Amino acid sequence: MMNSVNWMTALPEICLLSMACVITLVDLWVTSKDRTLTYVLTLLTLLAVAVMYAMNASTGQTLYGFGQMVVSDAMGNWLKCFATLAVMVTLVYSRPYASDRKMLVGGELFLLSMFSLLGMSVMISGNHFLVIYLGLELLTLSSYALVALRRDNGNATEAAMKYFVLGALASGFLLYGLSMMYGATGSLELSSVFQAISSGHIKHQVLVLGVVFVVCGIAFKLGAAPFHMWVPDIYQGAPTAVTLMIAAAPKLAAFAMMMRLLVDGMLPLAIDWQQMMMVLAVLSLLIGNLSAIAQTNLKRMLAFSTIAQMGFVLIGMLSGVNQGNTLSAANAYSSAMFYMISYVLTTLGVFGVILLLAREGFESEEISDLAGLNQRSPLFAGVMAVCLFSLAGVPPLVGFFAKLSVLQALLASEQLSSLVLAVFAVLMSLVGAFYYLRVIKVMYFDPPLTATTVSSQSHVKVVLAANGGLVLLLGVLPGGLMSLCAVAVVQALGT
Amino acid sequence: MQLLSLAIWTPIVFGVLLLALGRDEHARLVRWFALLGAVLSFGLTLPLYVQFDNGTAAMQFVENLPWISRFNVNYHLGIDGISIWFVVLTAFITVVVVIAGWEVITERVNQYMGAFLVLSGLMVGVFCALDGMLFYVFFEATLIPMYLIIGVWGGPNKIYAAFKFFLYTLLGSLLMLVALIYLYIASEGSFDLATWQQLPLAATPQTLLFFAFFAAFAVKVPMWPVHTWLPDVHVEAPTGGSAVLAAIMLKLGAYGFLRFSLPIAPDAAHEWAWLMLTLSVIAVVYVGLVAIVQQDMKKLVAYSSVAHMGFVTLGFFIFSELGVSGAIVQMIAHGFVSAAMFLCIGVLYDRVHSREIASYGGVVNRMPKFAAFAVLFAMANCGLPGTAGFVGEWMVILAAVKFNFWLGLLAASALIFGAAYTLWMVKRVYLGPVVNQDVEALQDINAREFLMLGLLAAAVLWMGIYPKPFTDVMHVSVSELLEHVALSKLPL
Numbered sequence: 008m009m010n011s012v013n014w015m016t017a018l019p020e021i022c023l024l025s026m027a028c029v030i031t032l033v034d035l036w037v038t039s040k041d042r043t044l045t046y047v048l049t050l051l052t053l054l055a056v057a058v059m060y061a062m063n064a065s066t067g068q069t070l071y072g073f074g075q076m077v078v079s080d081a082m083g084n085w086l087k088c089f090a091t092l093a094v095m096v097t098l099v100y101s102r103p104y105a106s107d108r109k110m111l112v113g114g115e116l117f118l119l120s121m122f123s124l125l126g127m128s129v130m131i132s133g134n135h136f137l138v139i140y141l142g143l144e145l146l147t148l149s150s151y152a153l154v155a156l157r158r159d160n161g162n163a164t165e166a167a168m169k170y171f172v173l174g175a176l177a178s179g180f181l182l183y184g185l186s187m188m189y190g191a192t193g194s195l196e197l198s199s200v201f202q203a204i205s206s207g208h209i210k211h212q213v214l215v216l217g218v219v220f221v222v223c224g225i226a227f228k229l230g231a232a233p234f235h236m237w238v239p240d241i242y243q244g245a246p247t248a249v250t251l252m253i254a255a256a257p258k259l260a261a262f263a264m265m266m267r268l269l270v271d272g273m274l275p276l277a278i279d280w281q282q283m284m285m286v287l288a289v290l291s292l293l294i295g296n297l298s299a300i301a302q303t304n305l306k307r308m309l310a311f312s313t314i315a316q317m318g319f320v321l322i323g324m325l326s327g328v329n330q331g332n333t334l335s336a337a338n339a340y341s342s343a344m345f346y347m348i349s350y351v352l353t354t355l356g357v358f359g360v361i362l363l364l365a366r367e368g369f370e371s372e373e374i375s376d377l378a379g380l381n382q383r384s385p386l387f388a389g390v391m392a393v394c395l396f397s398l399a400g401v402p403p404l405v406g407f408f409a410k411l412s413v414l415q416a417l418l419a420s421e422q423l424s425s426l427v428l429a430v431f432a433v434l435m436s437l438v439g440a441f442y443y444l445r446v447i448k449v450m451y452f453d454p455p456l457t458a459t460t461v462s463s464q465s466h467v468k469v470v471l472a473a474n475g476g477l478v479l480l481l482g483v484l485p486g487g488l489m490s491l492c493a494v495a496v497v498q499a500l501g502t
Numbered sequence: 503m504q505l506l507s508l509a510i511w512t513p514i515v516f517g518v519l520l521l522a523l524g525r526d527e528h529a530r531l532v533r534w535f536a537l538l539g540a541v542l543s544f545g546l547t548l549p550l551y552v553q554f555d556n557g558t559a560a561m562q563f564v565e566n567l568p569w570i571s572r573f574n575v576n577y578h579l580g581i582d583g584i585s586i587w588f589v590v591l592t593a594f595i596t597v598v599v600v601i602a603g604w605e606v607i608t609e610r611v612n613q614y615m616g617a618f619l620v621l622s623g624l625m626v627g628v629f630c631a632l633d634g635m636l637f638y639v640f641f642e643a644t645l646i647p648m649y650l651i652i653g654v655w656g657g658p659n660k661i662y663a664a665f666k667f668f669l670y671t672l673l674g675s676l677l678m679l680v681a682l683i684y685l686y687i688a689s690e691g692s693f694d695l696a697t698w699q700q701l702p703l704a705a706t707p708q709t710l711l712f713f714a715f716f717a718a719f720a721v722k723v724p725m726w727p728v729h730t731w732l733p734d735v736h737v738e739a740p741t742g743g744s745a746v747l748a749a750i751m752l753k754l755g756a757y758g759f760l761r762f763s764l765p766i767a768p769d770a771a772h773e774w775a776w777l778m779l780t781l782s783v784i785a786v787v788y789v790g791l792v793a794i795v796q797q798d799m800k801k802l803v804a805y806s807s808v809a810h811m812g813f814v815t816l817g818f819f820i821f822s823e824l825g826v827s828g829a830i831v832q833m834i835a836h837g838f839v840s841a842a843m844f845l846c847i848g849v850l851y852d853r854v855h856s857r858e859i860a861s862y863g864g865v866v867n868r869m870p871k872f873a874a875f876a877v878l879f880a881m882a883n884c885g886l887p888g889t890a891g892f893v894g895e896w897m898v899i900l901a902a903v904k905f906n907f908w909l910g911l912l913a914a915s916a917l918i919f920g921a922a923y924t925l926w927m928v929k930r931v932y933l934g935p936v937v938n939q940d941v942e943a944l945q946d947i948n949a950r951e952f953l954m955l956g957l958l959a960a961a962v963l964w965m966g967i968y969p970k971p972f973t974d975v976m977h978v979s980v981s982e983l984l985e986h987v988a989l990s991k992l993p994l
Contacts, residue, residue, distance in 0.1 A: 401672075418683050430680060444649070486571055489570065
């Protein structure tokens, strides 16, 4: 059984791939301006795939397939399920925006999204350096094309170029690090790498050099400082629909990549990579929060806020191993997972409002464009405010519990250094509160600049309201999602 | 549903319904619905007092359900003699505030009323929470509605005020959050307040915890020198916002001292009592002097609030039963009196649109009924016997004299300053001849305003003449608290 192919482990991915091909063909005959048929088929496919992931996850089994190259465990399946749902919600928010901007002349938006989701799924399932790398490349190549989807738009093209060059550089880093690990351990499969490292026969310096490059590659993909330079430019330059596609679901895949490579593969080197993450976290919190204050462009501000939020995720990741003791590892990694999921949920709401406010010839991406939104649409303003308060970490919203669980994991080590880092993190989130509050101020306290009413299709409004409601509901009752993350991570660590 | 849950969630449910369904086209319906919610919530707090057992220090009306099992956070509610009156006070002030906003607020009425009702439920939650994390969630969540109330319905410089309010208080409470997580880890996985109060702690952690809590609560109280946000915020906030802020939100901080700082870190509290007493006396004397020179009525009352809250913290850190009970009585009395003072200013502001003392003079000639109320509340503010303000101040001063004569003398001198700034304002605004056209054109208060001020006047007089119901309930709880605080928690 161990070395058999075991197709079942990749069944949802195979369905996703087949349907993506089918929809590509069907799309050739679609004539409607809004690509309604493609849209509906894509959503149905994604829904089916999400249900499959959820069913796999709820069995709680860990299965290996394709000769140990692919793993299907609860953590991976839940992350894939949430990523699929995130892509669905992204598409729902994006369609009106894309339709207004002639991005629906062909069905590429939907197809490339499906392929990038496939890339994420492969990345999350990977139990092997090359599989993870292949998934990552599928994701990023689809994303480059998505950013360039408005090829007549100068900003988008520039962003696509930057994204491609920097993304290729990051992939190079990662690949270089992985090849060094392969050279040192003689294996590409994660559990063999783990065993080789923990045997203690391999020269430490070689391993550490490899880890440095792997961590750099991951930090690039997460957008953690000092590897954050691409994030603001791409967020701002890409069409908002694509910004959301890059900002939301792939973060879950990046988290899984971090878990697979660093924890499943290189946990014995934790003392080394945790120190690097400490530096990354401090710099991300500092640079992200301070730079965000100066922004007037909402998308750019959110890009810097993302960098700061990733700092918190890294705090969760670096609290796992304390002086060689892995007792609190599950606690720490599940807090990071919870943080990432709540971040994705909140980001969807924020960008959803921006997307739905944009009209033909109007991007709605300056902070001042939101002036008086509360008078124009209390629903949109309410969802935006809930999401921003959540990002700022104000209870009773989900973002507060995410910060709480991460800080609790950090302080559990009972070291003075972690106390200092915790105080630094909360002071930085005070800075963060300032720029989130400023957006809320513009929406609620400033008079509207235009009397245009905000209108959108009712099903989009329902999704948006549910998104905001979920941010509040998971804040009032965070227990379920927290224990889901805990169970999944415990299981992932146990194998 | 238990009584405490009802007291917390009824206003929140009413508030959320208003936010979701209310429209300005049906402003009238919205107002009546809000009043119904407020009165119903107030009515639900009365059985708490009626069924309350004065003879025990144990928590009553306890509810304990698991909330976030992963962190062992429980939905643990209960009240004792210290907290019961604040629950009633919060619900009462909300009724008054809804009446106060009746005609004044004409735009986005549903959001205004909804925000106050949600805020009311959250504040009741703070006073009932017996779980550290539950307390923190309620404590912090109050910032959201208050931020919007100040920012949307406030005065010309409202944005500065809203930000100052939010960020200042957030800074303090974030440090408290770190302290709560520290306690959670030190107690091996518990957020239960009772467990924390029994937890032995060495001297250094106690000091750190004490100052982390101090950061959160001193800003909220506010104690000198972190009081500077209060005058700015009061000046810009709408009348209802000022009333709730002064009457209840400041008490959240003082209440935090009683629930967290004193029982969790008693040794540090004793060690640093000198600092707390010094800051309190400075608040009482210096801020009292600052109040005298204010030109703006709201600023004057704001500074007077800081001075009165100085009495409260002074009473706490004397560690005598008289002092602590006096401080709690002072908190309740100040809740009634400061709300009334701000509503009086609101009545004038609605008519003349000025808060400057210089814009008024001889108001009594045009508004005799209103002036009678205003003078009564002013007398209560300077602690005239027979009004609410007297009881608490007198108890605290007595305790202070017993503790140290010179401290008592300094505290007592504040009564003189209090009388000076309040009476001088009364003289300039209400007495004398009519000074200008605006005052000449004033109309006396209508039935709605009479009702709102009348309710508060009744409370102020009742508390001044017959304070027994207030002191009786807290007696056992306060002596229990002091016995606990007297025991050292240092590990042997």
